[in-house]
Amino acid sequence: xxxxSLEVISRGLGLSLLVxxxxxxxxxPSTAANNSxxxxxxxxxxxxxxxxxxxxxxxxxxxANTRFGFNxxxxxxxxxxxxxLFISPTSIGLALAMTYNGAxxxxxxxxxxxxxxxxxxxxxxxxxxxxxxxxLESPDPKxxxxxxNALWAxxxxxxxxxxxxxNKQFYGAEVTTLNFNDPGAPATINAWVNDKTKGKxxxxxxxxxxxxxxxxxxxxxxKGAWAIEFxxxxxKDEPFTTASGQQKQHPIMHQSRDYKYLEGKEFQAVSxxxxxGGVSMYIFLPSKGVRLEDFQKNLTAENWNTWLKQFAETxxxxxxxxxxxxxxxxxxxxxxxLGMGVAFDPxxxxxxxxxxxxxxxxxxxxxxxxFAEVNEExxxxxxxxxxxxxxxxxxxxxxxxxMIVDRPFFCAIADNKSGTVLFMGAIxxx
Numbered sequence: 001x002x003x004x005s006l007e008v009i010s011r012g013l014g015l016s017l018l019v020x021x022x023x024x025x026x027x028x029p030s031t032a033a034n035n036s037x038x039x040x041x042x043x044x045x046x047x048x049x050x051x052x053x054x055x056x057x058x059x060x061x062x063x064a065n066t067r068f069g070f071n072x073x074x075x076x077x078x079x080x081x082x083x084x085l086f087i088s089p090t091s092i093g094l095a096l097a098m099t100y101n102g103a104x105x106x107x108x109x110x111x112x113x114x115x116x117x118x119x120x121x122x123x124x125x126x127x128x129x130x131x132x133x134x135x136l137e138s139p140d141p142k143x144x145x146x147x148x149n150a151l152w153a154x155x156x157x158x159x160x161x162x163x164x165x166x167n168k169q170f171y172g173a174e175v176t177t178l179n180f181n182d183p184g185a186p187a188t189i190n191a192w193v194n195d196k197t198k199g200k201x202x203x204x205x206x207x208x209x210x211x212x213x214x215x216x217x218x219x220x221x222x223k224g225a226w227a228i229e230f231x232x233x234x235x236k237d238e239p240f241t242t243a244s245g246q247q248k249q250h251p252i253m254h255q256s257r258d259y260k261y262l263e264g265k266e267f268q269a270v271s272x273x274x275x276x277g278g279v280s281m282y283i284f285l286p287s288k289g290v291r292l293e294d295f296q297k298n299l300t301a302e303n304w305n306t307w308l309k310q311f312a313e314t315x316x317x318x319x320x321x322x323x324x325x326x327x328x329x330x331x332x333x334x335x336x337x338l339g340m341g342v343a344f345d346p347x348x349x350x351x352x353x354x355x356x357x358x359x360x361x362x363x364x365x366x367x368x369x370x371f372a373e374v375n376e377e378x379x380x381x382x383x384x385x386x387x388x389x390x391x392x393x394x395x396x397x398x399x400x401x402x403m404i405v406d407r408p409f410f411c412a413i414a415d416n417k418s419g420t421v422l423f424m425g426a427i428x429x430x
Contacts, residue, residue, distance in 0.1 A: 057135040058128035062419045064116040065093050067301040068338075069421050071116070075334035077296050077426060082243040086327040086370045086425035088220060088383030095218040095385035096335075097129055098149060098171050099343075099363065102163045102354030106342050113339035126170040133172070135418045142225040142275030142378075145422075148196045149173035152189050152215040154180045157391075158356045159214070173216075180208045189215060197221050197382035200371040204386045212364070213355060214389040222381045222413070222422065224274030230255050230320070230376040240321060241407045243292065243428035250430060251322040252406070253376055261314040261401060262307055266290045268403045270318055271311055274378060278417055281379060283320065284410040285403060292408035292426055299410065308419075319404035323430035324373040331366040346392045354389065364390040372423065379413070381423055 069089030076085055093115065100111050101122075112118045117125055136145065149171045153159055155178060167173040178185050186205040194202040196219035204217065230253040240250040260271035260280075269284045286295040332344055342348045349362035365388045372381040412424040 057131050057418055058120070058124065060120050061117075061125065061128040061132060063301070064120065065089060066304065066419065066421055067116040068093055068114070069424060070299055070301045070304060071338055072331070072334055073299065073424055074296065075337050076329060076331075077293065079334070081293055082428055084325055084327060084426065084428055086325050086372055086423065086427075087329075087368060088370055088381075088385070088423050090420060090422050091218045091220050091383040091385045092331065092366070092368055094129070094149065094171065095216055095387050096366070097125070098151070098167045098173060098216045098218075099351075099387045099389070101126070101166045102160065102351045102361075103343070104350040104352050106348065107340075107350045110340040110342045114335055115340075126166055130170045132418065132420065136415055136420065140275040140278055142227075143279055144221070144223045146196065146198075146221040147172075148219045150192060150215075150217050150219075151175045152217065153177050154213040157213050160353055160356055163354050167216075180212055189217070193217065193219055193384050197371070197384060200380070200382035201369050201384045204367060204369060204384045205388075209364070209388075209390060211390040211392070212388055213361065213391050216387040216389070217384065219384045220382065220422075223378070224279055224413075225378040226376075227273040227275060227277060228255070228257065229378070232376045235322065235376060238319070238404075239406060240430065243408045252319045252404070253322055254317065254319050256315075256317040258313050258315050259318065260311040261316055261403075262311045263401065264307070267295060268401065269307065269311070270316070270403055272318070272320070279413065279415055279422075281374075282412045282414060283405060285405050285407070286409070288407075292410065292428060296410065296426065314399075314401060316401040316403060319406070320374070321405055321427070321430040322375050323427065325425070325427070325430075326369075326371050327425075328367070328369040331368055332363075335366060346390075351389065355391065360392045361389055362392065364388045370423070372425070381413070383423070 072089060072092065073087060076087065096111065096115060100108065103111050120128070133147070151167060151173050153175055164175055168175070178188060185208055189205045190203045193204050198221050200221065205215065234254040235251050237249040238252045239247050241247050262269040266287045267284050269282060271280045271282050273280045284295070286292055336344060343363045346360060346362045349360060351361040354361055367386045370381065370383045372379065408426065408428040410426050413422045414420065415422065
């Protein structure tokens with residue numbers, strides 16, 4: 001399978017955060033212009049991001065992906081109140097976009113609603129995803145983003161050549177024909193996943209059903225060193241209060257310098273850059289007395305975009321928990337709630353653009369797994385999304401701040417140039 005080693009920084013979401021993106025093709029998309037970051041090591045946000053991405057990236061896709069990511073995060077948060085949540089909206093979006101290339105009629109319309117891509121014609125959407133891959137490239141030696149897409153197709157099934165061609169051309173996906181009756185077939189797919197995530201996620205397929213005809217899989221691996229690493233000598237065990245109200249001792253990393261910072265009515269937020277500043281982790285800490293789940297009610301794409309424009313360079317001290325998290329979820333119910341339930345209905349789904357001569361094709365499951373580890377050196381994260389198809393049948397100076405993250409918080413990893421959210425999460429118990 002082809003993969004693309006991208007060095008990216010994302011204007012992204014919280015620790016439900018790092019998202020898997022689209023795979024790289026044999027095409028060689030042009031690299032976005034690399035603007036020198038300011039002295040503090042972080043690229044400025046807001047309107048400048050859009051300006052830098054203009055000409056090579058369709059802003060409609062970035063906006064759609066942001067809305068989809070926050071909508072999906074909200075649905076999953078409802079189903080796991082008080083638990084850690086970490087997703088890669090980019091990975092999920094890319095896997096579903098490849099699937100969308102075979103959707104027809106009502107099924108296609110439902111996926112458009114869920115992915116928030118109404119108003120973007122099909123050809124423009126595919127081109128925009130190819131451009132997104134190029135826009136995320138960055139020659140930053142301290143940040144690595146590897147993205148890969150794969151289609152694992154059942155032997156002896158005839159797939160629509162246009163469907164395969166679009167996913168190869170625009171998503172860099174390579175197609176592998178596999179004997180799904182072979183007991184070793186799941187291990188073959190999982191070995192690819194393990195390789196593309198550098199061992200952080202070793203399995204996405206448990207078994208292959210007799211009705212399964214296709215797996216569309218996206219994998220992403222991210223590793224970024226902080227622009228300025230945390231001093232391990234300053235890390236110490238301190239109280240952290242979990243969502244259940246219990247207090248425990250947990251390693252908190254400390255640092256003092258200038259940051260992009262925002263203080264709202266019920267939260268504090270800080271942007272911590274990786275490498276040259278193209279990608280950052282954004283941490284939102286609800287004020288004392290405000291529950292994370294209540295703060296999350298305000299986590300919308302509109303508020304996110306507004307907040308990003310309001311961060312300003314401010315001197316301060318931060319304390320960030322060191323943590324390691326693994327998350328997995330089947331997304332069928334959440335995606336149904338967002339409007340694409342027909343795609344999962346064996347009696348109504350229409351994916352006639354995928355395979356020829358088969359009975360009705362439908363999505364049997366969308367599985368998502370993530371991994372993230374945050375420490376003094378930086379962040380390592382990975383995400384895998386599998387779609388299984390079956391056939392039926394200039395700001396004023398601000399006063400110094402102090403922000404100690406000692407209770408549940410939200411975080412995201414985002415690309416500051418394109419505005420793409422790679423990962424986002426809610427950390428209730430690090």
